Structure formats: C-alpha cells, structure tokens
Amino acid sequence: MPPPGFAIAISRYFPVPVLLLGTILAGIPAPSAGSTTVYRQAADTLDHVAGTVRSADSGTPLAGAMVVVESTGGNAVTHGDGSFRIAVPDAERHRIRIDRLGYAAVAVDVQPGEPAIVDLEVAAIPLPDVVVTAVLSPTSANETIRPSAVFAQEKLQRHLAGTLAQTVASVPGVAVTSMGPGTSQPVIRGLGGDRILMLEDGQRVGDVVNSGADHATAVTPSSARRIEVIRGPSAILYGSNALGGVINVVRDEVPRAVPYRPTGFTTLQAQTVTRAAGGSGQLTVGVTGHMPLRVEVSRHQGGDLRTPIGTLAGTETDTWSVAGGTSWVDDWGYAGGSFRFYRNDYGIPGGFLGGHTTPVRTEQERAAGRLRSVIRPGQGFEAIELDAGYTWYRHHEWEPPSILGTLFERQIASGEAKARHAAWGPFASGAVGARVSWEQFGFGGALYSPNTERRTQAAYVLEEIQLDLVLIEAGLRYDRVDLEPDREELSDIGHIRARSFSAVSGSLGALLRVTGQFTLGASAARAFRTPDVHELYSEGPHLAANSFDVGNPSLETETGLG
Template identity: 30%
Template sequence: MIAQRTLLASAVLSALASLSNSALAQEQEKILPSVVVTASPFSNEENAQIMAPAKVLYGDELREKLGNSLGDTLSQELGVSASAFGAGASRPIIRGMEGPRVKILQNGMSVMDASSLSNDHAVVGESATARQIEILRGPAALLYGSGAIGGVVNIVNDRIPTILNSKPTGEAEARFGTADKMKNGSFSIDGAAGAIGLHVDGNARDADDYKIPGYANASDPAQGSGRLPNSYARSNSVGFGASYIQDWGYIGASVGADDNRYGIPTEEKSYITQKQTRYDVAGLIKNPFGNFESFRFKLGYTDYKHTENLEDGTPATEFKNKASETRWELTHKPLAGWRGTFGLQTENSEFSALPVDDDHGHGHSHATVPVTKSQTIAGFLVEERDFGPVRASAGARIESVKRRPDAASGLVQRDFNLGSYSLGGLWTFTQGYGLGLTASVAQRAPAIEELYSNGPHESTATYDIGDANLRKETSRNIELSLQKTEGLLRWKANAYQNRVKNYVYGRTDGTMVDDHGDADPTGEFLQRFWSQNDATIRGLEAEVSYNLRGNGFSWRTFADTSRGTLSGAGNLPLQPTTRFGGEIGYREGNWRSGLKVLHAEKQNRLASFETYAAPSYTQVDANLSYTQNFQSTPITWFAIAKNLLNEDIRLSTSVLREVAPLSGRSLIVGVRTSF
C-alpha cells in the first residue's frame, strides 16, 4: 500500500507540474495515434474511456505481450490477472472477478465456448491473429449481457471486412521459444475483388512441457522438476471472411475453425482436446431511415466440443455447446443533445458435460452437467450527452434468462428476470484532465454448471455439486477515476467498491469422493459445492507513464490491489494479490527496446477452505527489436526474454498454484513482416 500511495501522490504532483504545458500536449498528440475502441457504442478513443476504463493492446505492444493464452497475454495489465491453469488454459480475471462474470468476445460477439465454466477450459479466441484486444468496463458493458459484471474482453480480428483495400495487405509472424520449445506461426491477409472484401487468417502453435526453476510441488519432489509435467499446448486455427461493401454500408460472413490439445499439469496427467467451428454474419446500413445514423446486425452460430481424457488416452467427459447469438443495434442521431445506441440481443444454447459412455445423460447421477437448453432475450440502451465540461453516460438493460435441463434429469427449470443500469459522469476540469464517477447495478443469472452440476470433473479433480435453487446475483459498483490524458506525461488512478448480493462461488470441505460422489478417503475427486453469500470487492489502481509510444526514452510505473471478502465468512477464494512495477523503453529509428519489472506480494488473504498462500515474486522481462526494409517491405527481427531472474512464480489466482508454477527463464526470438 505504501507503493500505491506513492504512485497516487506522484500522479497528483505530475498534474500540478504540467497544467501549463500545452505545447507538450500538442506535440504528444502528433506522436500518439488515436485508437478506436470497437466494443464502445460511441466508437470512443481509448483516452476517452474514463467512465468505462479501457485498455487497447495493438501493434508492437500486443506482439511483445503475446502469450500462449488470452490470460497470459493480458496478465500484466492494470487490474487484470490470470487464472493460469497451465500453458493451454488461462482466462483473464478483472478486479477479482472471473469465470462467467467476465465476458469474452470476438469481434463484439460472444466466443460461445466453455471457458467461463472452469479454469481448465481454454478460451477459443486466438490472440496471435488479433488486430487489437480491448478491455472494457462501465456503461458500455451492458450491451453484452449479464455475464459482463466484471468487464468485457474483446478480441478483434476483423474477420468480416468493413473496408475495401486498394491492394492486398497483411502481416505474418514466426516465433520460437526456449523454455517450452515453442514454435508459432501466424498470418492475416486482406484483399478485395471489386466490391467484395476478402480476409483470411491462421495460426499454428506447438509447445512442449515448459521449464520450471525447481520442483512442480515444493513439498513433493516426486511430482517432477526441471520441466512441468504435462504442460504442453498445441493449437491450430483458420478463418475466412468476405463482405459486399458499398457506400451504404456492408454485409458479410465468415467461418472459423479451432483445434486445440493441451495437457493438465496435475498428478493425474489428463489432457483436453478441443474443437470449435464458428459461423458469423454481420452487416451495417448507414442512415437507414428517419433520425437514425446506422443499423447494425450480427448473427453467430458455434458448434463447440471438448473432451477431457485420461493419461492413457481414454476419454472421460465430453463437453458440448451448440449456441447461437443475434444482435440488432440502432444508433440514433443526436436527440435533445443525447447520442446513443439501443438494440436487442438473443442467445440460445444447448450445453452438456457427460461421461463419454453416456451420450444422453438420462438418469445418471454422475453426469457432470446434464443436457440443458438456455434461452436469453435482452433489450439494451446506452446514451451519452455533454453538459458543458461534463459528459454524462447512462446505460440500461433488461434481460430474461431461461434454463431448461433435460426432463429425465429430474432437475427443476429456472427463469430469471434481470435488470441492470449504469450512470456515469466525466468532468473535464481543465484541458486533458478528467474526473469521473460511475455507479452501476448489474444482475447475473447463475450459470448452468452452478445450478445443475452433479458429477466428476476430471481435469480439476473435483466432484462438482450445483444448487438448482440459487438466486440471481446483484452487483452494486461505484468507481472514482482521475486521469491525465494528454501530453508526454500521462496518468490514471481508479478506486472502486463492488458489493455483490448472492455471490456464487465454489467451496470445499475437504471431503474426498469416488466418481459416483460417494465418500472415499482414497477417492480421486475433491467434493466442491456451488454456494451463495454476499461479497464485497474493493480496490485501487494507479499508473503513470511518459512517452509510451513516441521516439526516445519512455517509462511507466503502476500498482494495483484489491480485496474480496464474503459476509461473515472470510475472504473470497482465488483473489489477486497486490502488485506494483515499472518499465523503461527506448525507441530510435529502426530500434526498439524495453525492460519491465513486476513485483507481486505474498497472498495470505485466503478463503476459509484454502491452505496454500502464494509466495511473493519479482518478474523481470525484456525485449529488443530491429526493423529493416527489404524491397520496401518492413521486416522486424525481435527477441523477448521472460522471467529473467528464473523466479518460481505461483499466481494466487490459479487453482494449481501449489503444483504448477509458471514457466522459468525463457527466450523468444522471431521475425514478422507486414505489407
């Protein structure tokens, strides 16, 4: 907390020292290009997102932070940590919120995988072919569903073209890693044939078990050392898209396929094979009628399946999700000074998690989740208006959710009516400085697995038991933000409190059971119950940066901390620890370099049923790149060093922190080009 107060004080002093430095601010605007947040209903720039604090990763910054998973890629962003279930599966955790409370999108549509159900399920969305990755909170999150209480992460790959290129453009990259013998190749190409825009992208990754500094489990040397057993990850993806583009707008379609296989680094050494085929249709009509600026629609369908396999290759449990989503949005012209978007969203899915020897799940108590159909329909509205130096933003969403388990399961059907709203204001008290305040109430229906689980989960070695009588969650959040958004020197500070009524979480009592749920001290499954209690999450974030994207020297310091507690029951499980760090960089001509240091304190604020306190660690990373032109084509050679101190890093947000540390020292080298 001392480091946090130091950063906040530094930010205030920086503001006072630079209020009159308008020339510096103008110069910075020439250096830093504006970045459009595509998940924002107002197409706001990143720097305008005070009421919905946003981060947009793109270009060199995205490539330098790129990891084998989405969680790994985003794990050092302000307020973001990762679940870290080995190299193959790691999902972002935003301000202590995880799983179904963080909505993962691809081009503004839900990824419709099974990653929100459990930490061992990988996100189907490839960062290597992304043009940018956006992190979004606040009023705009209400556009995307009750699963966005914690925030939204949007992977943008522009698979459906929206503009016509006069000539083919694209980029390609190959990289190699030493710690896991990783080989990764990716490409993305856009072109046009008359009025038809075309796109193709692909990625292939092959990584072996990664090196670790010591033993996988410090208290059990028999579990392995040197390399983390069963931590390999292999993935392939390909996507095609085409659009008919005219002055009035566009209409297009795309198809994508993902095929992944990765190990679960536990004593059982199970592994997951994962496949998804995805189809999307999207369109935009400009000035469709009356007082409307645009009409957008998106339709998506996903056929998802993953199988959890035993070490010898025997399939144990098969997860399936066939899901469709539609979005219809109208953006109106200014009305009494208000600008905004309203629309309709629907989701339909059929989900199951069944033993492979029972494809129907009828009458079997050991089915992890029975076949369950879900139907969601929602209406939403997001508006903003300027009142002199104050910009107001408001959002509202009403939503109906129906859960329909298979009749043979004997489980009760559930209906939930949800209402969410958000109101925020940004006061620009002087040019480049803003003070923002946001208050929101958001409701979430319990997820299928929280309601109906009743069976073994091989990869987590738990026997999950849901509660069909769970009530809806209601989150009340208030956030205060202060930012300087212009000039070479910029900073931000956020303070927030989130009170959640009927917070759903998994708890254990230490009981070991067999694969039928019967108590057995030698059983391989730990009994886990889905429960509810009121919860509170409070946190602080601060960041100060200088010349992050300009030539010459740059630097950044940051800190974040949060505390999650259950009413009368101690701490929330799997909470992030206090972190602080900094980075310096230098860019001149064709050269780019950087050094980053992140320190995380020991996390000893454990839930009542947690026994392992994640130790403190210091992570040091560095990067160096050189760009040369070959027949007018830029070619960038790069090297990225991760965990230079070879620290034994165990994340407090990881279920496997006691038995699966992160990778040790690693060097990644590669080459990329664009045309």
C-alpha cells in the first residue's frame, strides 16, 4: 500500500521534433493522386531529388514535413521555406513519400534534375498506435510478439515518479522492491536484478543495481522522452539474460535530425509525502543546417519519508544530472556523440528491528560518453548502426559519522555493430550484429572481494517472416564471458580463480492477426546468465543491505526457459 500523500507532475511541451512526427505518421496510407498537385521547376543538378512542399489551400511553404525516398531510405525534413534536397544513386525516377502532421500523406514520382512543387491537402489524420522502438524495427505496441508497454507524452506525465521503477510500476506484471524512496528496483514477472536489462537509448546503464537491494538504478526518468518495457524475441538484441524483459529509457541523446526551429520541454514535480520537488529541461536547436545540438539538465530533492506514526529518518534523496549531445546529419544518415553526468545521494533507514542500527548514506556518481553513427546505404539494408561507449561508475556507502562501509567501482568500454536489412528472400526484415565489451570491477571498505576484469563477446541474428496473417520472429545469440580476478587464492568461500562461460540462447515467437483490431501472440525463449562478479567472489559484510555476502567461485551458468 503506498504511503499517504499525493504527487503532482506538470509538464509543458514545445513543438515535437519533426523526425518523431515523421515516425508517428509513417503508417498512414497515401491518398489518391488526384489530391496532390505536382509542378515542375527549372533543371537542377542530377543525382538529387529536390523540391518544395506547400499547403494546397494557401500555397504557403510547409516546414517540418518528412520526405523519404522509398527506393533508398534517404530522407530529409523540409526547411522553413518548404524546400528539401536528397541525394540519390542515379538519374532514374524515384518515388518520394511526404508526411506532415495535419496534412494527408502523399507519394509522388520525381525525376532528378527536375525539382517539384508538391501541394499537400489539409486532412484530419488518425494517429496510429504508440510505436515501440526497442524491437527489430519501429512497431505498433499491439503488433509486438509479447505484451509491451510504452510511456510517452501524457501517459509519461501521469505516471512520472522520482525513480524509474516507480514510473513503470503500473505495467501489469511489474512490481517494485524498495528499501526507501531512493532505492526502488523493478521486478518483471518475479524476475529482477541481472535478469532485467536496463537501457538508455539502447545501451546498458552500467551501475551495480543487481549487487544489492539497497542500490538504486542510476537513471533519472524525468528527462525521458519515452520509456519502453519490452518482452519477447526482440530482447535478444540486447543480451542473453533478458528473460524478465528490457526497460529502455529513450532520450535521443545523439540527435537524429536537425529541427527547423528550437524544440524542447520542461517538467516540474512535487510530492507531499517526502516534501520532494524537482524538475528537468531539455532543448534541441539547429546550429547549422546539418548540425543539431541537444542539452539537458535535471534536479530532484526530497526529505525524509513521513508516515502515520512519524518521520522515517535517513530516507532523504538528492539527484541531479546534466547531458549534452550533437551530431552531423546528412543524406547518408548521421554521426555524433553525447555525454552524461549523474549524481544521486540518498539514505537507507535504520534503527529498527531487521535493519542496521543507524541510517546509511549512499553516494552514486556516473559519467558516460557515447559515439553513434547510423548509415543508410540502401542496397537492401535499412541501416548500419555503429556504437561505442564508455561508462565510469562509483558507489560509496557511508556509515555514521563518516566511515566508508562499502565501495563499488565499475568501468565499461563497449563497441557494437548492427546491420538491419529490409525484405530479403523469405525474411520480411531482420538484423545481424556483434558486441564486445571490457569491464573493470573495484571493491573497497568492509566488503572483501577481489578486483575483477570481465570481457564479453556476443554475436546475434534476429529475423521476421511474414506469412499472410502470421508474423514469425526468431532470434539466436551466442555469448562468451571471461572473468579474471586480480589474484588467485584459496579463501573461506573456495578457490578464487579465473572463470569462462559461453552459451547459445534463442527465442521464437508468432503473432496471428485474427481481425483488424485483434491479434493473438505466443513466444518461447531460452536465456542464459553467467554468475555475476558479486555472486562468484563476494566475501564480507554489506551493511547498507544488512547482509553478509558470501560468493561461490564454482557457480555455473543459469538457464531459463519462458
């Protein structure tokens, strides 16, 4: 039962980035050719399709329309004067598709070297279902193999809370574990910890939330554009151990398009039960015609939790983060980078039966940098995605007066390449990719665990087959994990030594469209999880969790079927 009190979330959204509008409208069928007027202008350089998009009623140019070349996937957003220009590989005629909110989508043929004026008819446009992006390709939420939940716009505002777990707690099958307002962790269908993957823009967060119930997820939800809770075969793209599911916080930290005018949002929150208040702001501007810039800042503070029998001391929170990102956007795709710094200070209550004697203060710090490029080469490939990232994380647990009880440090460097293809042979779409990572774990304080290095390599493939009313999705993934502690020794918990694990995981799902509004889906998956560093080598008191951690260096892999 939630504590007494209520929460208030107030948000003001400025114009939505035009790339998101183009994505939302991608499924709207084009009207007949009779509703569109195409004029020819003077000749232009070959190997580019160009033109101007106008309103058919007033003749005024339309900025923010998404123009896509169907044969290559090349795209552009119209400028303030309604103009666009997209490179094409040859001088043949190409069909372009034009979408804009409030106007009927159209598809017209354009000859390179003959710029066109396209007039769009004003139309009431029924918006499609919420789009899920953490799957093989952007998909309506009711067309995923297994149930998915998406928090965006008004729904995200209604459910927004101080932590990520509390924000998604309304999803069926999702529960929350907590040792205080700042430590809530999500549980999906009874699975938590390392059996759930926590992602930011598709990349792992890199905290130590799975090593203790007192650890908070190092993600702030207040600046999220969208939060997705994903289960099913597509989860294999992100890891072999995602049997519980995937929670993906989407921010678009590396901008994918140049807005034609500044866009952004602000969010303010307040909560009575902890006397908490906070807010966040995000702004994206076009520095040049090819370079967007995104900046973000957030802050959230809360006092001790108030209950009917008094105040629970040691439950205060103080969280803040800053982030920035930029990219170069062109006809071939985009490439850019981003950074984020996050800090969270929170308390763990004590002084009661079953807890430690006094409250414990915890400090989290996380710095992350990312490089990302998405190339649209055509020739049967929708996109080639290249990602590289580095994350540094530090976690202190302080006991009164200022004694270091436990220290966790983690560094992660990773790289990933993924190719998404369009229809090819029997496959409607698919993806193939590989990922490598290096991690360094460090420990200190009363917890006696060896510093450990972990190296992982993975390769995966995911394919979709469309058979009339049935969609089949199948995935296969191979993972190898090597763990090497900084010393080999015989201890009270066993023989501490290097370990290596490898396994194949897979998933299979099917979706039957019974009627236009009703679908029936089923899926099966085999997941494997290697023992965590803490499960293998931990030895010593973890006072904030009020536990004495004992590892087992001889643990084997865990296999799950579901």
